Amino acid sequence: MKEYRTINEISGPLVFAEIDEPIGYDEIVEIETPSGEVKRGQVLESTSEFVAIQVFEGTEGIDRNCTVRFLGETMKMDVTEDLLGRVLDGSGRPIDGGPDIVPDERRDIVGAALNPHAREYPAEFIQTGVSAIDGMNTLVRGQKLPLFSGSGLPHNELALQIARQATVPEEDEEGEDSEFAVVFAAMGITAEEANDFINDFERTGALERSVVFMNLADDPSVERTVTPRLALTTAEYLAFEKGYHMLVILTDMTNYCEALREIGAAREEVPGRRGYPGYMYTDLAQLYERAGRIQGQEGSITQIPILTMPGDDDTHPIPDLTGYITEGQIYVDRDLDSKGIEPPINVLPSLSRLMDEGIGEGLTREDHKGVSDQLYAAYAEGEDLRSLVNIVGREALDERDNRYLDLADRFEREFIQQGYKTDRTIEDTLNVAWELLSMLPKEELHRIDEEDIESYYLEEEAAEVAAD
Amino acid sequence: MSQATATEDVREDGMITGVSGPVVKASGLEARMNDVVYVGEEGLMGEVIEIEGDETTIQVYEETSGVQPGEPVENTGNPLTVDLGPGMLDSIYDGVQRPLDVLEAIMGSFLDRGVDAPGIDLDATWEFTPAVEEGDEVGPGDIVGTVPETESIDHKVMVPPDYEGGVVEEANSGEFTVDEPVVVLDSGEEVAMRQEWPVRRARPTVDKHSPDRPLVTGQRIQDGLFPIAKGGTAAIPGPFGSGKTVTQQSLAKFADADIVVYIGCGERGNEMTEVIEDFPELPDPQTGNPLMARTCLIANTSNMPVAARESCVYTGITIAEYYRDMGYDVALMADSTSRWAEAMREISSRLEEMPGEEGYPAYLSARLSQFYERAGLFTLLNGEEGSISVVGAVSPPGGDFSEPVTQNTLRIVKTFWALDADLAERRHFPAINWDESYSLYRGQLDPWFVENVADDWPELRQWAIDVLDEESELQEIVQLVGKDALPEDQQLTLEVSRFIREAWLQQNALHDVDRYCPPEKTYEILQAIKAYNDEAFAALDGGAPVDEIRAADAPPRLNRIGTTEDYESFVEELIDDMTEELRGLY
């Protein structure tokens, strides 16, 4: 082992040390303070004369007299099936008082890129029981679908509801176990928030099928850059070695990105937009792209990253770069939340890019695509009319417009609104959708196949509306 | 340096002095700019991007974790080149032309590093039929024979552009590997099926002309309002989720090009997987053969090394030029050019170059125009014509088109398909904004549409544009006073423009029928809407109330023409019904 006492600069989360033998890029470092405390870090830049080290646990207490040890390897995660049921800290060490972890394998946490040729296109419908998702933005196994939220909004309730309710109906019918195993990675969230998750996992018994990584708000921020990598390495092992269907919840990605920015600033890098590093897109892609399916493999990784948009602004680099990488996004909306809609999902800017392969005849129902498209168009039109009504009043609208307005209201109150405890089947969801669509004359439903209109259009509903 | 000759003639050695992400510094290396080098014990492929005194800076095309100062660097003495020859179609490459299927066979599902694989299979044999005889005189670019490469494409074997040429002494027919000489010239030059070409240099042609034929896209708004020429350039900027990829994929599927080169540059893995799964199944609307038979895919996804992302557009355009040299019409899609620009920025910032606008290097604009300059309709070295059309997606941060990549691209390209988040939100697809988009090719392509589709193509299009313009003016009034306050004729205009938007401009890329709309059908749909317009206004003039006109049963069927396979009889019947119904109102 290479050991030095040559620290000559400490700057924010970075330590610079002189060396006289080659050190590998990305190599793991241990820094021992005179008092015996050991901190871990990673080589960010390696030259013949010096190395720059990023210290995960923060640089407080480090001085020139510390010992720097280079471990000769890049960061690894000890993985084993026994991790299920365990709670670890943000660096992967158990904090639940349980037994030591006996690794089955040690894996590099940087994770190699999945060859696009080896991927299998995700197409298995996951029923989350949430209409706004299942009906309008369907999630499939192997997808990465983030929640775009804001501070103080109930994204955690929604994430928990998804984790509780998610099943694959196709497999349930065949009597297979379609339950997910969960990897939960907390990055800089409060202890209270983290406990909400853990308590819910415990209450429902989900903890036994979960691996929890905890970097809390008062934990070192630089550690947040490794926590999701440890989590995803664990998920990859369980999915592609042990055949589990993994649901990975990463929260809060905003804190992760802040840590990246902190390191970039300490390195005096040329900053990109709003001070975030120019390589943040690449860095985030290396996390998000670890979701997916592999041809010929049992398991899968579905990712639900959660991020709070600073100032609720989706053009902020964190949601913006995320949206450019993930396979859609679900918006948790402040206005709907203040209207009391649970979950307050705004479907208009939300999107599931992998929806189309996972829905339709034999998968969900033959009318699903048309119903979703039609509801989108109708709700968007109703939304537009709301602002118009504010100016000209309802009387200035014709009958057609009035129906669209009513539909938009009912859409929020009956379709989106369901509470965090209700688990709707996809049939339920589509049936609610038809109650709304039947408010419109059949001719307006041109995004839906005529045969489907024949099968599902509710004449009584239509008659009622006409009578009003 | 091509993958095929990777192990030969390695020159001087140097030593690594520093590693930071994809950028490695070395000393003692004798190298020229852009030489390909092998870095470290594992021999990671890289390219020289800066030379300063004894220090050479290298961008590495593979992950550099664990690489140490002191490890060796070998120079190949050659620039980054691609292997050109039969077998490129129906293939998928990474950014430095390593076949991803071969890599999977060697290293499994995840991409390991330090593995080379030639761009074309050196052991495979191909049936070569000479097109020249002993005694024929041939020069650079001349076709000396053909190879059936796929069901759709005959691969033309050409005298490489840097040959002298001469009289054919030997022309062999039969099965050969790509490196065996098939034609021998009296100059002593031997022509084989494989050529190499440095990716950063355009392949030579005689000259470039103004294009006069459309690249027919099969998309109504594109062919109908904003056409692109064969040999033209286009940009598709838009925020995430607005439809850049779906539009690019639709072009790759349905455009009437002979060859498609599709570059997934720094985007999602699953999108490439989708192409790999779909294209072998989908028929090319021109030939009926599987689409893969005319397609070459390049996938350097967002999680793959960033330096190879920088090079992937060059790899793609060089392959496109090679097929153009055979006389083909090639269409190249790059999704997304912003990721390429960001890769430049990332490398540039590691070099501590002076940043330009928003941290992009000062040469951003020059690189973009050099790339798009490689598009065009050309007279080839052999006197024939060939074209490359280039369509680049642009991913502006926050959807803001004022940023440098969008702005620099707009200065170059002649077709602009502006995607709009608001349209996408209401699921109006393709979300191409008809007010902001433009095509500078419209005028020069009209004669083709007049001759091949309909005499009044330009007039009918202008009518549609006028109605849409009027609609946006009326919408402003409606926002203030409501629709009912408008005069009846203007209310009717809004009705007509709604049909133009919903029945004509909208096109569902995911619908089996609607996804491809030949220009004749594009014309027919608009023609039917015009017929409705004329009948509806006649009814209004005849005294029918606008509410009744709007409530007519037949017109909403206009919205179903797009999804109707047998549209001709459908349209005929619909026009009859509309006419009868509307005339019945007065």
Ligand SMILES: Nc1ncnc2c1ncn2[C@@H]1O[C@H](COP(=O)(O)OP(=O)(O)O)[C@@H](O)[C@H]1O
């Ligand atoms: N022409 C179209 N027809 C139907 N749906 C479309 C069309 N264009 C885009 N979409 C929808 O929009 C989503 C996002 O499109 P995509 O091309 O992936 O956006 P971008 O590349 O701009 O992020 C797609 O998943 C699809 O659902």
Ligand SMILES: [Mg+2]
């Ligand atoms: Mg895209």
